[in-house]
Every structure is written in structure tokens, then in C-alpha cells.
């Protein structure tokens with residue numbers, strides 16, 4: 001019976017209309033076509049095979065989504081079917097049977113954990129109640145920067161930001177993502193002095209007090225919000241989001257996709273797509289967000305740094321509260337310079353990426369603060 005089932009399954013698969021696939025090797029499938037930077041190699045493959053392609057990581061079928069239109073189909077039209085996460089036996093044991101919000105299977109346990117997070121733990125009210133804690137942590141960081149500024153020495157800004165974020169909260173998902181966001185924001189601002197100047201003007205116009213910019217004052221800082229939005233567009237900390245898994249067969253864009261297939265949504269490619277973002281899609285331009293209604297809620301699939309649908313990130317408010325006030329204070333009190341490099345290309349050095357849980361800078365950002 002099992003032999004017959006295998007033959008029937010194989011016949012059914014061969015009749016199915018599968019999405020385009022690049023050629024693959026036995027045993028390893030398409031793994032050899034991925035570099036250390038999967039979001040970049042997946043974009044090159046999608047340019048040849050289209051915005052919906054089927055790869056095999058070993059024997060595991062993985063669907064790769066590289067356009068806003070297909071992302072809409074996955075995270076909106078068929079969101080329920082794609083609401084699972086792939087989780088291997090080792091991870092399952094490590095996480096005590098998947099009892100973890102990020103990776104737990106879609107079901108009652110996940111539903112309860114997510115609503116606990118959204119309604120209580122990470123609600124607007126709760127996030128606001130941590131304001132004093134954020135102020136305390138930021139003031140400690142500012143003191144360290146003042147010392148560096150008065151002795152004209154440099155600081156490892158990547159490490160300083162990481163420490164500031166990681167002594168505020170304890171979530172794996174919520175710590176490195178926020179420090180990575182701030183690290184890329186400072187990198188782009190130091191690379192674009194005109195943008196830095198406009199941001200400092202925006203902060204000065206809207207803050208009454210002297211040294212500490214408060215969270216209340218940030219509400220009106222449109223340019224500051226645009227700078228953070230643009231950083232999340234061009235350097236999304238989770239460029240291929242967090243993989244999902246299909247729980248039942250589905251027809252996607254006319255192709256047959258089998259239950260169990262894993263799904264990678266390449267937000268990095270989608271957010272740099274010149275068809276939707278224009279010919280300057282690869283450039284850092286916060287101005288593009290000033291008159292735009294785009295937000296972080298994942299309703300417009302050309303911009304999905306926090307994902308979308310049921311499995312969307314519940315920590316948006318938490319991350320933004322800290323990122324906005326930290327950035328405002330970092331650039332309000334100091335002007336920033338990086339050491340002139342004697343060898344190599346500056347852009348290549350500052351934009352080099354390290355791929356891990358998220359994509360951060362390969363080399364730490366070493367910068368000189370000087371008090372304004």
C-alpha cells in the first residue's frame with residue numbers, strides 16, 4: 001500500500017502545475033545557489049525565474065516570494081493556510097515542544113500567547129508605561145557619549161546601541177532587531193550629512209527643552225519618522241522575514257503548492273523593487289515617506305518590514321517607542337563623524353552585511369561624537 005501511495009503521490013506531483021524552479025542537484029537541491037547573503041542570492045534567482053519560484057533546500061520544498069503582489073496572496077488572501085512556521089525536531093526539543101510564540105504552530109496555544117502579547121505585554125499602554133525606563137537607559141548612554149566627546153575619542157556605536165537596547169528588555173525577537181535598526185539608521189545618517197542636518201532641524205523645531213528630547217515631543221517629528229521608515233525599507237533587520245509553512249494545499253497564482261511547503265518572503269527584494277518604488281529604489285531617501293500613507297501594519301505589501309497577517313510582529317510599538325526617542329537624542333546632542341578610511345571603498349565598508357538571526361553591519365560602527 002505504501003509503495004502504491006508513493007507512486008500515486010509522485011504521479012499527482014508530476015501532474016501538478018508547479019512554480020518555476022532553478023535546476024537543482026541531487027541531495028542538496030538548490031542549497032549551493034545560496035550565498036552567505038540569502039536575500040541577495042534569492043533576488044538574483046527571482047530575476048531569472050519570477051516572483052514566485054520553488055526551491056529545494058535539500059529535499060525540503062521552499063517557496064520564494066519576491067513581489068508585493070504575491071506577498072499579498074500569501075499574507076492576506078491565504079494568510080490562514082500560511083500561518084504555520086517550519087520547525088524541525090531539534091528546535092522543537094530545544095524549545096520544549098515549540099512552546100514559544102515566534103515558532104509555535106498556528107493553533108490555540110499560539111492564539112492565546114499572541115493575544116496576551118498584543119493586548120497586555122506589548123500594548124500601547126504598557127509600552128508608554130516604560131517611558132521612564134527608556135529615559136534612564138538613554139541617559140546612561142548619553143553620559144558615556146559625553147565622556148567620549150570631551151576627550152575627543154571614538155565610540156563603538158554598534159556596541160553602545162546594542163547594550164542600551166539589551167538592558168531594557170529580554171526578548172530575543174525584540175532586542176537585536178531594534179539595535180540593528182538604530183545601527184543602520186546612524187550609518188545612513190553619517191553617510192548622508194544633508195539628511196542628518198534636516199533631521200536635527202526637525203528635532204530642534206519640535207523639542208522645547210534643552211538636552212533630553214522626550215517621547216511626547218517626538219509625536220510631531222515627521223522627518224524623524226520618515227528617516228526610520230526609510231531605514232526599515234532599505235535595511236529591514238529581518239530581510240526574509242521569519243519563514244512560514246503551508247498547512248494545506250493551495251493554488252497560488254495558478255500554481256499548485258503542496259501542504260508542508262516552507263515559504264520565504266523576501267521583503268528586502270520587495271522593498272527595493274523599482275517597479276513599485278521608482279528608479280531610485282536603491283537610494284536612501286526619507287523624503288519619499290513624507291507625503292505617504294504607508295505605515296508598519298503590513299496592509300500595503302510593497303512595505304512589510306514587520307511582516308503582515310496573523311503572524312505579524314506584535315512588537316512594532318515597543319520597537320518604535322525606543323528607536324524614535326533613542327535616535328532623537330543621539331543626533332540632537334551630538335554631531336557624528338567616522339574616521340576617514342585610508343584603504344578601500346567607504347560604502348563597501350559601511351554597507352557590508354553580516355547575515356545571522358537578522359542582517360546587521362559586518363563591521364561595527366566606530367564613530368566620534370562631539371557635543372553640539
Ligand code: HEM
Nearest residue numbers: 102173174177178238241242306307308311312313315319
Ligand atoms: C525593528 C524591530 C523589529 C523588527 C524589524 C521585527 C520584525 C519581525 C518580523 C519580520 C516578524 C515576522 C512577521 C511575519 O511572519 O509576518 C516578527 C515576528 C515577531 N516579533 Fe518582531 N520585529 C521587531 C521588534 C520586535 C519586538 C520589540 C518584539 C517584542 C518585544 C518582537 C517580537 C516578535 C514576536 C514574538 C514575533 C512572532 C509573532 C508570531 O509568530 O506570531 N519583535 N518580527
